[in-house]
Amino acid sequence: MNAETAETARMASSSGTDLDTPDGQASTPQTGRRARIIWGTEEDPEPVIWAWEDDGRDLTEEALSKMRIPAPFGRIPSGTLAIAAGREGTGKSSFGIWLAAQITRGTLPGSFYGEPRRVLYVAVEDSWKHTLLPRMIAADVDRSMIGRFDVIVDKDTEMTLSLPADNALLEAEVIRHGIALVVIDPLMSAIGEKIDTHNERNTRTALDPLARLADRSRAVILGIAHFNKGNGSDVASLITGSGAFKNVARSIFGFARDAENGDRVMTQVKNSLGRDHHDLPSLAYAISDAIVETKNGDTHVGKFSFQGMADASVSEVLGSTGPGYRSSDAEAWLKEYLEENGGSASSADTKKAASEEGISTKILRKARESLKVVITRDGYPSETRWSLPPPDSEESVVPSRAQSGPRARGARLGTTGGPRAQQGGHDQSGTPHPTPSDSHSQSPSGGVVVQLNIPNRAPDGAA
Structure with a gap:
């Protein structure tokens, strides 16, 4: 043992760290914690798997020609936390049901396309029988493929999901049933009551384990979120609660309704694993009236549908204080x-x-x-x-x-992301x-x- 190694061992000993573990890694006996290093050459890179890869089916040929990037483009990666946020009545919950319908029918373009998958819905605010189930029927959700997730205590008392306490229960059911999507509506209400949701570090104790659950199971977890009472136009910053909600999520969608003309628009404002969200088109959508027949009479519900490319983004709608220009x-x-x-x-x-x-x-x-x-x-x-x-x-x-x-398609990209610039000189023909x-x-x-x-x-x- 040379002098440098001896000094390292002496310092480790004085701090309670054991360097003589079987695998040669340092450990702290008092806590059971140990270090692990994975070198860059020990793992291979892998492409992002997109649960929702927008193929432009909701856009016209003219709209596609105006886009900065070609379709398809990824919107929601598998195994991540996504957020759908907006003010009351904008249709963010209806979007969650739309997404559930696509996945249960196997019609969502992306990794689940052609393979109907199960969905879990955590309902905190809305009635399952009177609100959510009729909306799901109107959206053509396969009811045999979607389930309401509850937590039961004291034999038959129903409780709502509480994070992070119930993470293990949720993960067990996600894995058991091969769940592809979990909708938590709203996400804020599923955070444990002892957690200060306006403190980022506190909030992360609930959201970080949830994100890891999504990563291990490869399921998408969609959290529905409300805007705060602020008057800004930065969608991510308007999400009620601490910055953890926007920081932990890998994709964020904003929803807004133009009070002037009634137009509704969805804009993706975060796309951590894919293309720059500024290049992704904002989509217009409608909430149309649908009549659902029940055993006790008809009920009217809203049905979500995309209507093509929007003329304005959510930020523009939120930031509009007068007639303005679109x-x-x-x-x-x-x-x-x-x-x-x-x-x-x-x-x-x-x-x-x-x-x-x-x-x-x-x-x-x-x-x-x-x-x-x-x-x-x-x-x-x-x-x-x-x-x-x-x-x-x-x-x-x-x-x-x-x-x-x-x-x-097939165009080579230079280091700036644009088509590779042709350098001076001669081409293959000598010109x-x-x-x-x-x-x-x-x-x-x-x-x-x-x-x-x-x-x-x-x-x-x-x-």
Whole structure:
């Protein structure tokens, strides 16, 4: 034993750590805790398995062409905690029932497609017989594949799930029945009464074990959550309770209803294991009236259905304090503004005019991308200009990572995520081609082509 090893052993001994364990790992006899290290070469990487992989079936061809990314794209990974949040009456619980229907019928695009799977529903606020079961019938849930999860104490007293105390009970049933989805509605009410849900560390004592349960069983756990009384537009920050709810979940969906026109919209605001959530389309949805027959008469319930791509995001709906401009309105305004200026205007003037019109920077950017506006820089000093693309020209705009419209399948990606830039030199036929610096480059703000037409400057001292 060399001096360094001896000193390490002496320090471990003084701290109560035993280095002479059978596997050579350090342990602390007083607590039974021991260290474990798994080196990076001991495990192989694996792809994410998506329980819900949106294939764009709810979108029109026109909407698909405007998307920044091609379908399909993952929304909910298997074996994770997801959150559906919104204000009262927006339809977040109806979304949970919609998801349950798809999984029990094997129609959800993703890893469960074509294989009907069982679902557990933890109902805390709504009546199972009067509210949830009629909604499930209207949504075409396979009733033989969905079960209400209760906790029984004192022989026949029904209790609701309490986390983390009942985690073992829940996991045992998830594994026994091969459950693919657990809906907890609402998640906050299932947190143990002794846990301070406004303290992140306290809340994590309930949510972290729940997330590990999902990971071990590969089931999706969908927690329904309410917004707090705040007036902001950041969906994740509006979830009632501590930041643990938004931090532990791997995917978060916001739901909102536009008070002005009644439109409903769902926006994914977190997608930790997949594509940037900003690139995922917001979806419009409807809650239509459905009549369900019962033994004691008919009952009216709401039925959730997607209606295609939404014109606005949940944040835009929440942040709207007046009439304002939505994406479709701003697109019409921008097209008219550029046409009135001969099809081209300076970027600064366009942004200023849009601001005076009450169009936000974010909405203006979306309108620019949707119209496939071409950005050019001319002269010295250079001036940035926005121009409408030539009519009926498919080659007027070269797609970039942030540009509307899907990338061709099989296209190679560079380190920035966009189509790999062609380097200067010659192609396989021997034909020279320019470098990106003297032809086209991608705009860092997305959705456009930058054409550099700056004239060469003479070197200092040259004639």
